[in-house]
Amino acid sequence: MNDLAREILTAVLVLAAAVMCFAAGVGVIRFPDVLSRLHAATKPQILGLIAVTVDIAVNDFSLGTVTLVAAIVAFQVLTAPMAAHLVARAAYAQGHPRPDLLFVDELAPADRNPPRGDW
């Protein structure tokens, strides 16, 4: 019973992770501009990674594994937004490639009137 439950949990977690990574790949192709693609490229795979690492922890339940999994997830969660932010900022600074996709751009007025260096 315990083994069966673990098998089912493993199957569910690995499948969920695979679906997330697949959706991320599809999103990178289908979304039209850099910023939307960033969403697909950086976010759903975090849940995928969490699912896979939790699955590893479930199958090898020891202190060393669990702590390493916690460290991996914590670092991924902390660094992925930074990477996304840097790319997004660089992309925006180059000029947003598709203003027609934006419902509203509240950064534009702030960008045009920077608080300092106004000469």
Place this chain on the structure above:
Amino acid sequence: MSTPRERLAGAVNQSPLFLGLVALWMLLWGRFGWLELLTGALLAGLVSVIFYLPAVQLSGRLNPWHSARFFLRLLADIVRASVQVAALALSPRYRPGNAILAVGLNTRNDLILTWTAVATSIVPGSIVVDVDRVGSTLYLHVLNVHTAGQADRFRASVLETERRIVLAFGSREDVERIRSGPAGADAAPDNNGGAG
């Protein structure tokens, strides 16, 4: 020059970060013995001296109940929003429509601002494009926004995240501001402090 008393207070204020580095070192080794503790403390000291950074203003306050609520809610948000973004990517009727929204936060604390920015951008569907530190304003690129109502709902959810973070480990002034502030008033009113 700082007096020894001030230096001691500074060391106490920074001790959670030091302990965090030691804990991280032990996590990476996966062992929790005296050897790891000793080498971790040595390394943490070395790192804080070599890679010196200006001291972070910690609030010195931590509410375990609200912290647990914040992290559980964050996990739930990640799961829910990951599924939403994945569904959007796979949906045959996907219609592009995004927004860059400015969200003015209530806090004036750098740490809370950073936490809110990271917590918001770890949840799929929003990326921090820029941060105005002086005005405590986050500029977020939000996926799949077509109406003003959706934009307002997203703004409210960011302020709600900030509120949870402040309740979990913000300073007392921030908690007061959240409790009395305009954003705290219209976002999820709870009746804990009510007259009855």
